[in-house]
Amino acid sequence: MSSYIQNYRIPTTIMRGGTSKGLILRSIDLPSNPIVRDQVILRIFGSPDTNQIDGLGGGSSLTSKLAIVSPPSHPDAHIDYTFGQVSLNQNTIDYQATCGNIATAVGLYALEEGYIRLTEPLTCIRVYNTNTNKIIAIEIPVANGHIQYEGEFSIDGVPGLSSKIMLNFLDTGGTHTGKTLPTSNPTDIIQIPDGRKFEVSIIDSVNPLVFVRATDVGIQGTELPAQINSKLELLNTLEKIRVEAGILAGFLENSDHVTPSTHALPKIAVVSPPQDYVNINNEIIRKENIDITSRYISMGTLHRAFAVSGSIAVATAAQINGTIPNQQIFAAGNGIRIGHPSGVLYTEVTVEKSGSNWIVPRAAIGRTARRIMDGYAYVPFSMLTLDDEVGKEIYEVQQY
Known part of the structure; x- marks a missing residue:
């Protein structure tokens, strides 16, 4: 009899995708009861605890991420991917949003696990994201019958070089609301509880994102995480803006019991024109090498880099006349270079007008x-729960 009889043993893979890191779990290895499943996952991560000392989470929003993978439920997909943002300080997992960085890891994982046959020079795996009900086409380099891990591509926020994995998000406009501009307006005025009013732009593309000008919240827009995260009044203001914009756009019913941990959507970003600044690695980012400067808030604190889904919303907004991001750039094209705390992120987005929608x-x-x-x-x-079929089966098998 195994010495681990008192423990439920779950196959787990830890992967980095882009500037995020998380756990990949197979649905077949988890309890089918979603309440029990989430409690098991929270225990694996070590939540709720901001340090996640008793689990595998890394104690930050960038490293407390989950991918549940399962056989495809969509006829055009090779694998299903459900993203979960595991709270650090609450007993919750948020499945509303998605994460492009972790999708990258899922694509590589699926190829390594043999979900589809490798083809050269690129193998395209189609991942069905259950959070958004959209397919992500992920292209991974292959040569001589093997996945190519070595390359000359780098991303700011991750050390070293690697091969380039391309993420192609298909039909991302209006993912959550059916409209790229949920309010039909390029800008809106919202009022927070203390009476202050702010102009915002709300864009729904992969994930919904609220944009506000840096100058409107009293900052330059080039600040680094330590500077922003020490300004509790600023973070509180940004959270109130996020919540009011979320109510206006229909993401939130009201402000009751809404926190960054319980309600991840909409996200919020601060934007400003291209500026020179020093990034977190003490490197100078020149304004001529970026199209817009932005700071992305994740779970109530400033993101050290920039989320993939957030970058798509920026690039989408930049091409829609009148939005706040569109006002911050010199010339909008399909490709946008975003200056963020770790460096520069380049994103390509195709935006087309269709009647009154984009x-x-x-x-x-x-x-x-x-x-x-x-x-x-x-x-x-x-x-x-031993009356849960998966739980009962695991219990019976793992006794031996």
């Missing part, structure tokens, strides 16, 4: 990914 047929961005380790995560058997 459509986004394709958005593409280059990323890198790496499998870090495989193993087992352990949680007590007492967490399982």
